[in-house]
Amino acid sequence: MEPRASVEWAKGHLTDAQVESIKAFVGSAIVTLVLWNGFPPIGTRDVWSWDEDKDGEIKTNDKGQPMGQWKKKIRWLPVLYPFKILTVFYHEISHAIVGRLTGGKPTFVMVDPYEGGLTEFALPPHKQPEPKSTLAAGYIGSCVFGCALIFAGCEFLSSIL
Numbered sequence: 586m587e588p589r590a591s592v593e594w595a596k597g598h599l600t601d602a603q604v605e606s607i608k609a610f611v612g613s614a615i616v617t618l619v620l621w622n623g624f625p626p627i628g629t630r631d632v633w634s635w636d637e638d639k640d641g642e643i644k645t646n647d648k649g650q651p652m653g654q655w656k657k658k659i660r661w662l663p664v665l666y667p668f669k670i671l672t673v674f675y676h677e678i679s680h681a682i683v684g685r686l687t688g689g690k691p692t693f694v695m696v697d698p699y700e701g702g703l704t705e706f707a708l709p710p711h712k713q714p715e716p717k718s719t720l721a722a723g724y725i726g727s728c729v730f731g732c733a734l735i736f737a738g739c740e741f742l743s744s745i746l
Contacts (some may be wrong), residue, residue, distance in 0.1 A: 617625020669700050672727050677702040680719055689714025 597605075674696050681691040681704050689712065693705040705715055 596693075605746065644681040670696060672731075673700055673702045675730040676723040677704045679722045679730070680704040683722035684714035684719045687715035687718055688712045689719065 677694050677696060681694050683706070684691055684706055690707040691704060692707050693703070695703045697703075
């Protein structure tokens with residue numbers, strides 16, 4: 586009978602399966618970052634933020650040119666749009682769930698096509714949700730939903746063997 590391979594991880598002695606898993610993880614992370622930032626630049630637009638004086642005039646440099654600060658170059662790919670909308674949905678649903686658990690009454694949950702959302706609760710005299718936990722629930726909830734999706738996609742039996 587053949588001795589079973591050790592399942593323990595050692596820094597200097599990675600198994601072939603561990604090496605392949607690391608390569609797949611790094612590769613998928615790079616592909617995700619490239620797609621998320623929109624490289625190659627497809628559908629780019631610039632967003633500028635102008636510094637204004639107190640009287641509303643735009644500041645200029647010594648050559649008389651406006652001093653705009655380049656804040657962000659927004660690049661997007663249509664392939665990521667559904668995932669961004671799904672993330673916003675999970676974010677807003679998490680606000681509603683935790684708000685309901687802390688005593689609030691969610692009356693409206695909206696996800697708009699511009700990757701934003703809104704969760705509204707009933708106004709007083711109805712009981713209001715606990716604000717700190719409801720506020721944090723959006724980010725934590727979308728992370729939990731994402732981790733659950735990753736967990737659901739794993740096949741643990743094949744990774745052990």
